[in-house]
Amino acid sequence: MRQHQTQPLKNSSVLSLVIVTVLFSLVVDDQPIASAKSSGIWHRVRKGDTVWDIARKYKVPHNAILKANQIQSEKRIHIGKKLFIPGGLPEHKYGTWYRVKHGDTLSRIAVNHGIPVSNLVWRNRLKSADYLQANQKIFIPNLHPSNFAPPMRIKLVLTSGYGYRRHPILKKRMFHYGLDFRARKGTRVYASKSGKVIRSGWRSGYGNYVLIKHAEGFETLYGHLYIIRVKNKQHVKQGQIIALSGNTGRSTGPHLHFEIRKNGKNVNPIHYLNLRQ
Numbered sequence: 384m385r386q387h388q389t390q391p392l393k394n395s396s397v398l399s400l401v402i403v404t405v406l407f408s409l410v411v412d413d414q415p416i417a418s419a420k421s422s423g424i425w426h427r428v429r430k431g432d433t434v435w436d437i438a439r440k441y442k443v444p445h446n447a448i449l450k451a452n453q454i455q456s457e458k459r460i461h462i463g464k465k466l467f468i469p470g471g472l473p474e475h476k477y478g479t480w481y482r483v484k485h486g487d488t489l490s491r492i493a494v495n496h497g498i499p500v501s502n503l504v505w506r507n508r509l510k511s512a513d514y515l516q517a518n519q520k521i522f523i524p525n526l527h528p529s530n531f532a533p534p535m536r537i538k539l540v541l542t543s544g545y546g547y548r549r550h551p552i553l554k555k556r557m558f559h560y561g562l563d564f565r566a567r568k569g570t571r572v573y574a575s576k577s578g579k580v581i582r583s584g585w586r587s588g589y590g591n592y593v594l595i596k597h598a599e600g601f602e603t604l605y606g607h608l609y610i611i612r613v614k615n616k617q618h619v620k621q622g623q624i625i626a627l628s629g630n631t632g633r634s635t636g637p638h639l640h641f642e643i644r645k646n647g648k649n650v651n652p653i654h655y656l657n658l659r660q
């Protein structure tokens with residue numbers, strides 16, 4: 384009994400030692416705490432930059448930047464200061480830009496880059512695959528090796544992206560941790576990748592939702608569902624129906640809210656979803 388009681392005390396003193404060490408190295412190296420723990424990039428503050436601007440640019444929560452850099456007052460970020468952006472990635476890692484030449488067609492560009500036309504149309508929000516203008520810049524995404532499939536088989540129309548937005552119901556600036564896809568109530572929702580259902584049910588905000596755990600520390604979440612078709616702890620295959628979409632929870636209209644998390648942190652699903660058809 385006694386041993387069991389002393390164990391947590393030891394652990395907490397070890398923990399505080401670790402914290403002290405981390406804080407100490409922070410002071411000495413001038414390296415923010417997060418650089419040792421999580422991935423991200425450095426941003427050098429430019430004239431006119433605010434933390435909000437930087438948060439929007441890299442699509443990471445404002446608080447995460449403040450915390451990672453131990454910023455007490457936002458007024459004290461000076462031009463030239465290097466800020467660590469936890470979870471931030473330079474855009475070229477996600478793909479490359481291509482400048483359209485005379486005579487190019489989208490299908491030729493797609494074939495040359497080994498990517499489906501639908502993916503280019505979707506990622507570049509093109510109205511049609513037929514109309515390209517010379518000098519237009521097209522983003523060619525790198526297909527993600529993790530192979531997440533679209534959670535619905537209808538044409539995916541993004542109604543809200545990942546990052547800061549003014550919340551349509553709460554009317555304040557909030558970070559949106561997923562993608563919203565337009566979907567009529569009752570649209571079939573499929574597991575984006577094989578895995579195991581680890582949570583499902585009701586939560587204010589999400590309404591009816593399903594959370595699936597996948598390999599490599601990934602999770603996917605599906606929110607505002609109408610009917611859930613899976614149970615907790617159930618194994619699901621990629622492409623298996625897990626629910627019907629709806630309008631439950633904090634939602635202004637029928638749609639699917641879709642999140643991808645990696646090691647417990649939200650990532651922008653747009654960089655992971657591979658549209659193959």
Ligand SMILES: [Zn+2]
Pocket residue numbers: 543559561562563639640641
């Ligand atoms: Zn949403």
